[in-house]
Amino acid sequence: MSSLPSQHPTLSLHLTDLTLTPLITxxxxxxxxxxxxxxxxxxxxxxxxxxxxxxxxxxxxxxxxPDSGAVVLQSYLDPRESHSESESVSKYKHDHDADADADPDDATTRTADDAAAPVLIGVVVAASSDDAREARRAAARLERIGREFQKEWAAQGLEQDTDGRSTPE
Structure with missing residues (x-):
């Protein structure tokens, strides 16, 4: 995950929560x-x-x-909408394999995600429109990593629930 910025050295990548705490930059x-x-x-x-x-x-x-200038991609990863975001990311990548484990019909998972995982914001900046395609690929990867973080937080929240401890609200 930490190698994502090194995979795209010509781009600026940033993933944070709503409090602007950087998770990847x-x-x-x-x-x-x-x-x-x-x-x-x-x-x-x-x-x-x-x-x-x-x-x-x-x-x-x-x-x-304009004039082949910068491109800025901003992504919103709301755990309540993870199933529809997965579909959108697959369109981004054009290969329809993003987040194949997501089950949009699993209401229990969505509820757990809502309680334990924060909304994340991804930003990708390309210096010129010549790098827009690479920026879209990097944004899709950054989104996938963000959803992995959210799944981990949700799983930790479920573990706390099953241990009898309350999860933070």
Missing amino acids: SSSSPTHLESLTSLTSSAITSQTTAQRANLGRPQRIMVEY
Whole structure:
């Protein structure tokens, strides 16, 4: 998982929770980290704005700048919607193999995910539109890793439930 940034050295990658705590980042300096954190904060604001405008809850926002400029991909990993995100990621990758273990009909899993796993935000930045295809592949991988984190948190929450201890709310 930590090798994802090294697999895409020309891209900036960042995965955080809603408190902007980095889980994965390609940040190489405090200034770079600050920029990625700012983009993540903007992604959260964009999602909130879309919801307030009754546009629904976006799964992904892509921003392209003119004249072959930068490309920014923002992904929203809400554990309550993991089954529909899996379908979207497979379209992203064009090979329909993303998250094959997800069972969209398993309400118990979705409920556990809701209780134990946080919403995650992924940001991928490419310096030019020439790298947009690689950025989409990296975003799909970052999303898949984020869902793996969420599954682990959900599993830990279920273990705490079965041990008789209450899970944090």
